[in-house]
Amino acid sequence: MVNSIRGFAKENRIIRRNHFNTICYMDNSHHGFPGKNKIADVREIIASQVHRTPALTCASLNEITGSFLFFKCENFQKGGAFKFRGASHAVITLSREDAVRGVATHSSGNHAQALALAASMRGIKAHIVMPENAPKIKVAAVESYGGIIRFCRPTLPDRESTLLEVIEECGATEIHPYNDYRIIAGQASAAAELYEDTPLLDCLVVPVGGGGLLSGSILSTRYFSPGTKVFGAEPEQANDAWESFQKQKLIPVRNPNTIADGLRTSLGSLTFPIIMEGAEDILTVSEDAIIRAMQLIWERMKIVVEPSAATVLAAVIEHPLHFAGKNTGLILSGGNVDLYRLPWLDRTITNH
Amino acid sequence: MVNSIRGFAKENRIIRRNHFNTICYMDNSHHGFPGKNKIADVREIIASQVHRTPALTCASLNEITGSFLFFKCENFQKGGAFKFRGASHAVITLSREDAVRGVATHSSGNHAQALALAASMRGIKAHIVMPENAPKIKVAAVESYGGIIRFCRPTLPDRESTLLEVIEECGATEIHPYNDYRIIAGQASAAAELYEDTPLLDCLVVPVGGGGLLSGSILSTRYFSPGTKVFGAEPEQANDAWESFQKQKLIPVRNPNTIADGLRTSLGSLTFPIIMEGAEDILTVSEDAIIRAMQLIWERMKIVVEPSAATVLAAVIEHPLHFAGKNTGLILSGGNVDLYRLPWLDRTITNH
Numbered sequence: 001m002v003n004s005i006r007g008f009a010k011e012n013r014i015i016r017r018n019h020f021n022t023i024c025y026m027d028n029s030h031h032g033f034p035g036k037n038k039i040a041d042v043r044e045i046i047a048s049q050v051h052r053t054p055a056l057t058c059a060s061l062n063e064i065t066g067s068f069l070f071f072k073c074e075n076f077q078k079g080g081a082f083k084f085r086g087a088s089h090a091v092i093t094l095s096r097e098d099a100v101r102g103v104a105t106h107s108s109g110n111h112a113q114a115l116a117l118a119a120s121m122r123g124i125k126a127h128i129v130m131p132e133n134a135p136k137i138k139v140a141a142v143e144s145y146g147g148i149i150r151f152c153r154p155t156l157p158d159r160e161s162t163l164l165e166v167i168e169e170c171g172a173t174e175i176h177p178y179n180d181y182r183i184i185a186g187q188a189s190a191a192a193e194l195y196e197d198t199p200l201l202d203c204l205v206v207p208v209g210g211g212g213l214l215s216g217s218i219l220s221t222r223y224f225s226p227g228t229k230v231f232g233a234e235p236e237q238a239n240d241a242w243e244s245f246q247k248q249k250l251i252p253v254r255n256p257n258t259i260a261d262g263l264r265t266s267l268g269s270l271t272f273p274i275i276m277e278g279a280e281d282i283l284t285v286s287e288d289a290i291i292r293a294m295q296l297i298w299e300r301m302k303i304v305v306e307p308s309a310a311t312v313l314a315a316v317i318e319h320p321l322h323f324a325g326k327n328t329g330l331i332l333s334g335g336n337v338d339l340y341r342l343p344w345l346d347r348t349i350t351n352h
Numbered sequence: 353m354v355n356s357i358r359g360f361a362k363e364n365r366i367i368r369r370n371h372f373n374t375i376c377y378m379d380n381s382h383h384g385f386p387g388k389n390k391i392a393d394v395r396e397i398i399a400s401q402v403h404r405t406p407a408l409t410c411a412s413l414n415e416i417t418g419s420f421l422f423f424k425c426e427n428f429q430k431g432g433a434f435k436f437r438g439a440s441h442a443v444i445t446l447s448r449e450d451a452v453r454g455v456a457t458h459s460s461g462n463h464a465q466a467l468a469l470a471a472s473m474r475g476i477k478a479h480i481v482m483p484e485n486a487p488k489i490k491v492a493a494v495e496s497y498g499g500i501i502r503f504c505r506p507t508l509p510d511r512e513s514t515l516l517e518v519i520e521e522c523g524a525t526e527i528h529p530y531n532d533y534r535i536i537a538g539q540a541s542a543a544a545e546l547y548e549d550t551p552l553l554d555c556l557v558v559p560v561g562g563g564g565l566l567s568g569s570i571l572s573t574r575y576f577s578p579g580t581k582v583f584g585a586e587p588e589q590a591n592d593a594w595e596s597f598q599k600q601k602l603i604p605v606r607n608p609n610t611i612a613d614g615l616r617t618s619l620g621s622l623t624f625p626i627i628m629e630g631a632e633d634i635l636t637v638s639e640d641a642i643i644r645a646m647q648l649i650w651e652r653m654k655i656v657v658e659p660s661a662a663t664v665l666a667a668v669i670e671h672p673l674h675f676a677g678k679n680t681g682l683i684l685s686g687g688n689v690d691l692y693r694l695p696w697l698d699r700t701i702t703n704h
Contacts, residue, residue, distance in 0.1 A: 054406065056428075075654045078411075295691060302427045302656040302687035335654035339647060339696065 034185035034216075036223040042089050042185045043192060049088045049121060050189070051077050055197045055329075060300045065316050067323040070201065072194040075305050075335025079145070081262075082213055082333050083114035083177070086186030090175045091118040093182060099124050101171035106152075106159040108134040109262055110334050111177035116147030127166045129159055137338050178212030179268030188216030194329050195225040202326035205312040207333045208232035208241045208282065209263035211271030217331065218278030228329070229280040231322065233315035235260045235290060241267050241275065242282040259287055259343055262308035262334065283322075289314035291343045297332070307343065309333045386537035386568075388575040394441050394537045395544060401440045401473060402541070403429050407549045407681075412652045417668050419675040422553065424546040427657050427687025431497070433614075434565055434685050435466035435529070438538030442527045443470040445534060451476050453523035458504075458511040460486040461614055462686050463529035468499030479518045481511055489690050530564030531620030540568030546681050547577040554678035557664040559685045560584035560593045560634065561615035563623030569683065570630035580681070581632040583674065585667035587612045587642060593619050593627065594634040611695055612642055614660035614685065635674075641666035643695045649684070659695065661685045 032038065053073045061069055074082035091103060102125030105115050112128045119126035128147040130139060131154030142149055152162035167174060176183065190213070191204060204221060208214040214232050221228050234241050238256035250272045256264035267275065275282075285293075294310035297303060312330040316323045384390065405425045413421055426434035443455060454477030457467050464480045471478035480499040482491060483506030494501055504514035519526060528535065542565070543556060556573060560566040566584045573580050586593050590608030602624045608616035619627065627634075637645075646662035649655060664682040668675045 076408075080654060298656055298691055302432065304650055304654040304656060339650055339694070342691070342694070344691065345697075 031181040034181055034188065034219055039185055039188045039192060039220060039223060043189045045092055046085060046088045046186060046189065049078070049092070049118070050085050052193055053077055053190070055194055056301060056303070058301045061296065061313070064296070065313075065323065066320060067316055067326055067328045069313075069316070070194065070198045070327065070329045071301070072190055072329060072331045073303065074190055075303060075309060075332050077334075079110065079114045079117045080334055080336040081110035081114065081306075082187055082190050082331070083110040084117060085189050086178075086180075086183035086212060086216075087111065087114035087118040087175065088121075089186030090180065090182040091115070091122050091124070094122075094124075094173060098173050101173065102127060103175045104163060104166050104170070104172035105129070105175050105177065106163045107177055108138050109177075110336055112138070112142050112147065113145055113336070115175055116142050116145035120146040125170070125172070127170060127172050129163045129166060131155075131159065135338065141336070176268075178210035178215075178265070179270050181270060183212050184216045184219070184270065184274070186216070187213045188220045190331055191217035191220035191329070192224055194331070195220065195228075198329060199327055201225060201228045201329040203229050203231060203280075203323055204329040204331070205231045205233050205283075205315050205323075206331045207260070207263055207308050207311045208234045208267075208275070209238075209260075209308065210265040211241065211267045211275050213331065213333060214241075214279065215271040215274035218274050222278060229322075230278060231280050231315065231319075232275065232282040233311040234282055234284050235263055235311060236284040236286055238264050239282075239284050242284050244272060245276065245279065245282045248276065258290070258307075260290055260306075260308040260311055262306065263311065281322075283315040283319045285311050285314035285318050289318050293317060295344050303332075304335045304337060305332050306334050306337045309335065383533040386533055386540060386571055391537055391540045391544060391572060391575060395541045397444055398437060398440045398538060398541065401430070401444070401470070402437050404545055405429055405542070407546055408653060408655070410653045413648065413665070416648070417665075417675065418672060419668055419678055419680045421665075421668070422546065422550040422679065422681045423653070424542055424681060424683045425655065426542055427655060427661060427684050429686075431462065431466040431469045432686055432688040433462035433466065433658075434539055434542050434683070435462040436469060437541050438530075438532075438535035438564060438568075439463065439466035439470040439527065440473075441538030442532065442534040443467070443474050443476070446474075446476075446525060450525050453525065454479060455527050456515060456518050456522070456524035457481070457527050457529065458515045459529055460490050461529075462688055464490070464494050464499065465497055465688070467527055468494050468497035472498040477522070477524070479522060479524050481515045481518060483507075483511065487690065493688070528620075530562030530567075530617070531622045533622060535564050536568045536571070536622065536626070538568070539565045540572045542683055543569040543572035543681070544576055546683070547572065547580075550681060551679055553577060553580045553681040555581045555583060555632075555675055556681040556683070557583045557585050557635075557667050557675075558683045559612070559615055559660050559663045560586045560619075560627070561590075561612075561660065562617040563593065563619045563627055565683065565685060566593075566631065567623040567626035570626050574630060581674075582630060583632050583667065584627065584634040585663040586634055586636050587615055587663060588636040588638055590616050591634075591636050594636050596624060597628065597631065597634045600628065610642070610659075611639055612658075612660040612663055614658065615663065633674075635667040635671045637663050637666035637670050641670050645669060647696050655684075656687045656689060657684050658686050658689045661687065 104127040106129035235258035240253035293314035456479040458481035587610035592605035645666035
């Protein structure tokens with residue numbers, strides 16, 4: 001790789017050597033820190049598989065927020081979420097030898113579906129470790145994409161040990177949901193497309209869970225729209241990215257208790273330094289704001305988004321000073337929702 | 353007008369004089385039967401006001417139906433439904449003298465919202481007669497677009513007499529929701545756009561209530577894609593178009609009892625002859641099929657459509673022989689749904 005994270009740091013004139021020195025030699029870093037050319041290459045590599053999702057605008061949400069909003073609709077992506085970008089990239093670029101042994105991950109969320117789909121498109125196996133109490137709708141979704149499910153007890157140690165078992169048995173390659181430069185480079189393609197399809201954006205707001213989408217978006221911003229400020233949007237009730245950003249050290253999430261099920265994970269060793277360096281700020285949002293923003297998007301834009309995606313509009317509504325009068329991009333990360341469990345139906349209904 | 357409906361009939365070589373002789377002199381017919389040039393003109397006239405909505409595809413719905421589906425997303429139209437096309441045309445083309453006295457209609461549905469919005473964009477008044485038991489959400493929507501609501505008792509005679517009162521008081525111009533060539537020509541623009549944006553379509557499926565969208569779509573098909581077969585999609589429980597089409601005479605709907613609230617009206621004297629002549633068939637669909645199709649669209653396409661819009665996919669699913677292996681356009685007529693009352697939540701849940 002021509003571009004190293006150290007070089008990136010220098011060019012950006014904010015050097016936090018303690019972070020960068022550590023991450024360069026950690027797991028998955030051998031896939032190489034994604035530079036500008038790498039991301040351009042990745043876009044070409046995955047172009048025939050991923051949807052180039054539209055950027056939508058909505059006059060009434062502009063009015064409500066006082067900003068000019070451009071929504072990148074990854075809810076329309078294959079598999080219903082941005083996750084397919086990274087998974088597709090990781091699977092396509094596997095060597096033939098590795099590919100025949102399949103891929104594996106532990107996930108009960110969108111990454112599981114995305115990896116199963118990407119694997120089926122290459123005609124290889126995807127082994128998905130899921131907790132035995134995973135919602136049936138998610139199990140069915142993974143199965144519908146041809147994923148081979150291995151159930152385990154619903155604890156992180158159990159998930160990890162079961163995944164190791166699978167890998168030992170099959171020789172499958174683990175594809176981590178975010179802490180992997182192949183994944184980060186794939187997720188970067190969403191923001192890169194958005195910058196091509198919209199007027200110059202002053203700000204970009206991206207949901208942050210493990211940080212794959214946010215760190216990828218930061219890289220694309222640096223390479224393709226360096227004047228744009230990038231904000232992470234995070235639930236108050238899973239605010240590890242906010243805390244890590246404030247304290248400038250990686251702090252894992254504790255007891256995340258948010259409806260935004262895609263954002264309950266902790267930042268990774270590869271995503272954190274990129275976010276630390278490139279994010280303008282992490283904006284936290286309340287559960288009420290997430291639900292209200294989700295409902296607004298459904299009502300006004302007539303599109304289905306999941307709670308995690310709605311955090312970006314919630315952030316614009318709860319932190320208006322950053323966005324007033326600005327061209328603001330928002331990445332709607334996904335649309336995988338159980339249509340039998342809509343959050344506004346569970347609340348005391350006051351506005352109806 | 354250069355084009356008359358008689359000329360249209362002759363050119364089409366299916367002459368049903370009894371229909372055409374009657375409708376030429378009926379209400380609103382003085383606005384002129386919309387010929388090819390007229391529809392091209394209307395598109396230019398309304399272009400700055402209406403959204404050019406996208407045509408979306410969905411691989412999993414193609415797989416489920418065995419057809420190649422192209423969805424024209426009028427749920428993304430201003431006001432949340434195709435109705436804004438016709439309303440916008442009718443309001444823009446009012447003379448200045450008529451415009452200052454405003455427009456009026458009786459409706460509790462999408463036409464009311466569309467007319468209120470179109471009027472507000474011209475800076476004139478829209479008087480909307482609504483039954484006093486209209487859902488609050490619909491009243492609020494009309495008010496949000498600046499409509500002036502006059503409530504009446506919930507019977508058709510009351511609605512009509514109240515509308516007459518309003519017109520006598522204000523001198524407002526009545527804009528009928530469908531039985532008006534200005535409206536039909538406006539609605540025709542949706543199919544005309546779809547034909548420009550898709551490969552050659554073998555079939556086009558359009559919901560039918562009063563017939564404004566279906567008759568407009570038939571005209572655009574004749575002028576811009578004459579090889580395409582046009583089907584109406586109608587709830588079994590409001591099957592007046594099907595019955596009228598079978599018996600070749602206009603039969604009003606009796607006790608419509610369908611979840612597709614936009615399709616409970618009867619065909620009009622202007623829409624029926626066009627449908628009689630230009631539709632390939634009217635396909636009726638069950639309530640269960642409508643709800644299942646609506647849910648499929650939300651789940652697989654991640655977009656919000658109302659039950660009336662879902663009838664088109666229900667028709668493809670319930671009448672597959674017409675569409676197998678064919679390029680099929682479907683007009684998703686609107687997306688105005690009460691998010692607190694989703695039909696699949698009211699049913700016995702068997703698939704979950």
